[in-house]
Each structure stands twice: as C-alpha cells, then as structure tokens.
Amino acid sequence: xxxxxxxxxxxxxxxxxxxxxxxxxxxxxxxxxxxxxxxxxxxxxxxxxxxxxxxxxxxxxxxxxxxxxxxxxxxxxxxxxxxxxxxxxxxxxxxxxxxxxxxxxxxxxxxxxxxxxxxxxxxxxxxxxxxxxxxxxxxxxxxxxxxxxxxxxxxxxxxxxxxxxxxxxxxxxxxxxxxxxxxxxxxxxxxxxxxxxxxxxxxxxxxxxxxxxxxxxxxxxxxxxxxxxxxxxxxxxxxxxxxxxxxxxxxxxxxxxxxxxxxxxxxxxxxxxxxxxxxxxxxxxxxxxxxxxxxxxxxxxx
Numbered sequence: 001x002x003x004x005x006x007x008x009x010x011x012x013x014x015x016x017x018x019x020x021x022x023x024x025x026x027x028x029x030x031x032x033x034x035x036x037x038x039x040x041x042x043x044x045x046x047x048x049x050x051x052x053x054x055x056x057x058x059x060x061x062x063x064x065x066x067x068x069x070x071x072x073x074x075x076x077x078x079x080x081x082x083x084x085x086x087x088x089x090x091x092x093x094x095x096x097x098x099x100x101x102x103x104x105x106x107x108x109x110x111x112x113x114x115x116x117x118x119x120x121x122x123x124x125x126x127x128x129x130x131x132x133x134x135x136x137x138x139x140x141x142x143x144x145x146x147x148x149x150x151x152x153x154x155x156x157x158x159x160x161x162x163x164x165x166x167x168x169x170x171x172x173x174x175x176x177x178x179x180x181x182x183x184x185x186x187x188x189x190x191x192x193x194x195x196x197x198x199x200x201x202x203x204x205x206x207x208x209x210x211x212x213x214x215x216x217x218x219x220x221x222x223x224x225x226x227x228x229x230x231x232x233x234x235x236x237x238x239x240x241x242x243x244x245x246x247x248x249x250x251x252x253x254x255x256x257x258x259x260x261x262x263x264x265x266x267x268x269x270x271x272x273x274x275x276x277x278x279x280x281x282x283x284x285x286x287x288x289x290x291x292x293x294x295x296x297x298x299x300x301x302x
Contacts, residue, residue, distance in 0.1 A: 025143045029151025030158070033125055037159055044163070047118065051110045051167050055174055059103045059110075097237060098268035099177070107171035108189075108261040109234030112254050114167050115160040115193050116229060119200035120221040122156035123208025127217050135300070145296040149205055153289065156201035157194060164193050177266065185264035188274065192260040195281035196253055202288035209292070209299045233258050238271075253284045 037043055090100045097105045129135040138148060172178055204221060211217040231245060232254035238246045249255050256277045263270040270277065 021142075022144060022147055025147040026150045026154060029138075029143075029148060030154040033152065033155040034158060037155075044166075047159075047163055048114070048166060048170075050117070051114045052170055054113065055103075055107060055110055055167070055171055059106045060174070096240065098262065099266050101175075101177050103175055104171075104177040104266055105262065106235065107168070107174075107176045108265060109232075109258050110167055110171065111164045111189070111193060111261055112196060112232070112234060112257050113229060114163045115197045115257075116200055116225055116254065118160040118163055119156050119197055119204055120225045121204075122152055122201040123204035123206075123211070123217055123221065124214060125152055125155070126205060126208035127211050127214045130212065131214070139300060145300045146293040148300065149202075149209075149292050149296040150289075152205045152208075153198060153201045153292070156205075157197040160197040160201075161190060161193060164190070180267035181265060188264040189261040192257045192278065192281055195278070195285045196257040199253060199281070199285040199288045202285070202292040206288070206292040206295050209295050228252065228254060253281055256280050 093100045093102060099105050126135070129138075135148075139145075168176075203224075207220055208217055211220070231248045232252045233249055234254065238249045238255065241249060259270050260274060260277050260281075262268040263274070
C-alpha cells in the first residue's frame with residue numbers, strides 16, 4: 001500500500017511539474033556522463049593529444065612564409081633582399097588565407113576539429129549504456145526518451161567547449177595571433193562552436209540509437225568525421241579547392257563555424273555576414289536535434 005502511494009505521488013508530481021522534471025532529468029543524465037570525464041583528467045589529456053599534435057607539428061612545420069624567406073627560394077645572382085622576400089611571403093599569405101600567419105589560420109580550424117571529434121564519441125555513450133544494461137533500467141523509469149538523448153548531447157557539448165577552450169589557450173601559447181581578439185569575438189566563436197557541437201552530437205547520438213555494436217558505431221563515426229573535416233576550410237581556404245570540393249565545403253557546417261571563428265578572432269573578412277552563418281548553424285543544430293529526439297521515441301523502447 002505504501003509503495004503504491006509513493007508511486008502515485010511520484011506520477012502526480014511529475015504530471016504537475018513536467019517541464020521542471022524534464023530539465024532536471026536532462027541535467028542529471030548529462031552530469032552522470034560528465035563525472036566520468038572530469039573525475040578522470042587523463043581522459044581530457046588524451047582527447048587533446050591529436051589537436052595539439054596538429055598544432056605543434058603540422059602547424060609549425062607547414063611554414064608557408066618560410067618558403068619565401070628561405071635562401072633556397074632566392075634566385076642565384078639576384079640577391080633579393082630578405083625584406084622583399086618577407087613582403088612577397090606575407091602578401092601571398094594575406095591574399096590566400098586572409099592572414100599573414102598560417103598557424104593562426106590553422107588554429108581556428110583546430111577548434112572545430114576538437115568539437116567534431118568530441119561529438120563523434122557521443123554516440124558511443126549510448127552504445128555502452130545499452131551494452132551494460134543501464135539504458136534498459138533507465139527505460140523502466142518515468143524519464144522521457146527525449147531527455148535521455150538531450151542528456152547525451154549536453155554532455156558532449158560541454159566537453160567539446162571546454163576542450164576547445166583549452167586548445168585555444170595552447171594555440172595562443174604556441175604563437176597564435178591575438179591582435180584582433182575581443183571578448184565579443186571570443187563569445188561569437190564559442191557561440192558558433194556550441195551550435196556545431198549540438199548539431200554534430202545530435203547526429204552521432206542518432207546513429208548510436210540504431211547501433212548495438214561499438215565497433216560498427218566507431219566505423220561509421222570515423223567514416224563520417226574525417227571526410228567532414230577535410231571537406232571544410234579547416235586547412236585551406238575554399239577558394240583554393242576544386243569546384244566539386246568547394247561546393248561541398250560551402251554547405252559544410254564546419255566551414256560556417258570556422259568562418260565565424262576566423263572573422264571574430266583573426267579579423268578575416270567573411271564570405272557572408274555573421275547573421276547568415278549563425279542562422280545556418282542554428283537550423284543545422286535544431287533540425288538534427290529534433291531528428292535525434294524523434295528517433296529516440298521510435299528506437300528506445302522499455
């Protein structure tokens with residue numbers, strides 16, 4: 001009798017406070033996954049290795065300006081002054097990349113890089129919860145299917161933004177230009193990263209809802225993530241790409257995010273106004289978020 005009254009009370013309470021209970025459920029589920037991350041700092045360090053390697057090795061080794069200032073570029077007998085070579089190199093970089101520092105150009109791309117690869121693992125959490133039985137137990141509770149999905153997405157978004165901030169700090173230490181940094185510019189950049197993280201996490205969580213094997217989930221995630229990264233403006237400007245590749249890059253949400261970041265942090269003139277970039281990313285995040293929630297209603301069954 002007591003159990004029945006407690007159960008009836010909980011159902012009645014949830015019925016009267018649906019919105020509050022929904023958001024509380026979302027945060028509780030997100031915080032559960034976040035604890036696994038922030039209580040194990042080694043996971044944060046491991047997740048940062050790849051973008052830091054790209055920054056420290058590829059970013060510094062791929063010194064485009066050095067090609068012009070290197071003595072081997074100088075034509076024998078002409079003895080072109082170093083100042084002239086510097087001017088040629090800076091002009092080339094400015095016309096091609098919008099900045100005289102390729103490292104700074106790449107650093108903003110690495111912010112989207114870490115967001116993409118953090119989102120990639122969001123779907124794995126769903127697979128592991130299903131495999132270890134936690135998801136089955138959760139489905140027997142009054143928690144809505146949508147809150148389960150949003151909890152996974154919020155967990156991924158928080159992790160992605162924290163890691164992006166760490167990568168940005170490391171990039172500054174390694175020599176990223178901060179001449180155009182403003183508080184508004186940083187907020188614009190992380191606003192775009194938030195929308196990208198939300199949309200990408202929704203995509204990979206939706207894929208995880210249909211997967212029962214972590215190997216197949218990882219294979220699909222890798223199949224999508226690398227092409228998405230290389231078919232964007234993360235490493236080179238869209239104008240330098242073949243027409244078929246630039247057409248894809250121009251609709252890639254990663255390209256929109258990076259364009260906002262480079263304009264806000266480096267002062268590079270964007271192809272279109274911020275408003276359109278944010279509108280595109282907002283629609284991307286909203287549509288994929290809605291799809292993942294709708295799929296949860298169909299695929300998560302107690």
